Structure formats: structure tokens, C-alpha cells
Amino acid sequence: MEPVALITGAGRGIGAATARELSRRGYRVAVNYHRDAAAAAAVAAETGGTALRADVRDPAQVAGLLAACGPPDVLVCNANITPPFEPLLSMPWEAFIGKVQGELAAAYHLTQAVLPEMPPHGRIVYVSSLSAELTRPGAAAHAAAKAALDAFARHVAAEASPVTVNVVAPAGVRTEGSAAARTPETEAALAERSVLGRMIEPDDVARVIAAVADGGMPAVTGVRIPVDAGYRVLGGP
């Protein structure tokens, strides 16, 4: 039987690219989504997978998701809990904690539901962000949430053996999720400040996630892998 990969937030962006990449590698993909059923159905049709609706911040919906897809060999926690981008001093507490709590609720409930049922070769990958280690105007909630996710993932790794647990942390990726924060000028500036001289595409991130998830790195656990086209080498975006 084909191994199963559950990818949260796989209707578009990095999640959809990861579903395509893991499907090419022989996985049956569970394409989780929240609101956009048509987008997820298109990814499922393309990959031969199944589109499954669930708000992954909600433990009851996570339980339903697992009941529908069965215990996965691979879990990719990718769903984009959309962050508020505004100065910290004017950011309402509800907006700040909504992002931090949502990010951690998704990781916590998925991990607790999946890990006990995972086979020994199981793999968990959390999608974090380079933002966790940067200071950018307006990004306090996003950075705090992703930094907390990084710490959470290390502690899961410490308890998950023989399952491996890793973090993939992209810099700015060309997706719908980042569209509001991107202009031709900011894209050009990002490309100029990267060693590779270009933006990061969803496929770039998907290939790293798949490399970690697909058994090619059995002795790598508890690490955080940046996918940043070399921004940090030149001092960060």
C-alpha cells in the first residue's frame, strides 16, 4: 500500500506544491484545506489524493481529519494561520494572540493526534519562517508564533523517537499568502539581497520538505532547515 502524507493547508501555495511533490514520490496525499474547497479539489484531482476540510486549530476537526485519512506516515504542518501585520504598539491583543494561539493550537492538536499512531518510520515536518529570527516592522505576532513553533518542534523531537521531527523555515515565498506584502519593488529587493539572486518559489520549499519527509534523512531530527536563497549570508531580508 502507498504511504500516506497529510499536508495541512494544501489547497494552494507551499502546501499544494508539497502535495504534488510527495505524490510524485509515491505518497497518497491528504489535501487538507479550510475555506477554499475548489482549490483543494483541484490539487486532489491532480495528485490522485483526497481533499479534506478541517480547521486545524480545532481539536474536534483535527480528530475528524485523522479519522478520514487514517494514520499518516508523514505529517506536514503547513497551514497558514494568517498573521496580522501592523506595529506592535497598536496591534490589538486579540489579533496578536489569535496568531500565536492558532499557530500553536494547530501544531499541538495535530501532533497529539498523529504521533501516537505513527509508524516507526514516521516523519513530522513543521513549516516555520525565517521571520522567527528577524525583526521586521509589523511582524511581531508572526515572528513570536513561529519562534514558539520552533521551540515546540524541538520538544516534540525529543519525545518522538523513532519518528523524526524537523522544521523547514522559508524566507519570502511567492504564494497567495504573501501577495499582500509583495510588490514588484519588494520582490526585486528580496532577489537582490539573496545569494541566488531570485525569489523563493513554492516548489523550492516543497522539495526540501519532501527530502526530509521521504526517508532520505533518517538520522536528521530536531533541526531547523532554512530555505532562504542565501538571504542570511548577506545579512537578512
Ligand SMILES: NC(=O)c1ccc[n+]([C@@H]2O[C@H](COP(=O)([O-])OP(=O)(O)OC[C@H]3O[C@@H](n4cnc5c(N)ncnc54)[C@H](OP(=O)(O)O)[C@@H]3O)[C@@H](O)[C@H]2O)c1
Ligand atoms: N509565503 C511566504 O512567504 C512564507 C514564508 C515563510 C513561511 N511561510 C509559511 O508557509 C506556510 C504556508 O504559507 P503559504 O504562503 O503557502 O500560504 P497560503 O498561500 O496563504 O495558503 C494557505 C493554506 O493554508 C490553509 N489554511 C489557512 N488556515 C487554515 C486552518 N485554520 N486550517 C486548515 N487550513 C488552513 C488555506 O486553506 P483555504 O485556502 O482553504 O482557507 C490554504 O490552503 C505557512 O505556515 C506560512 O507561515 C510562508
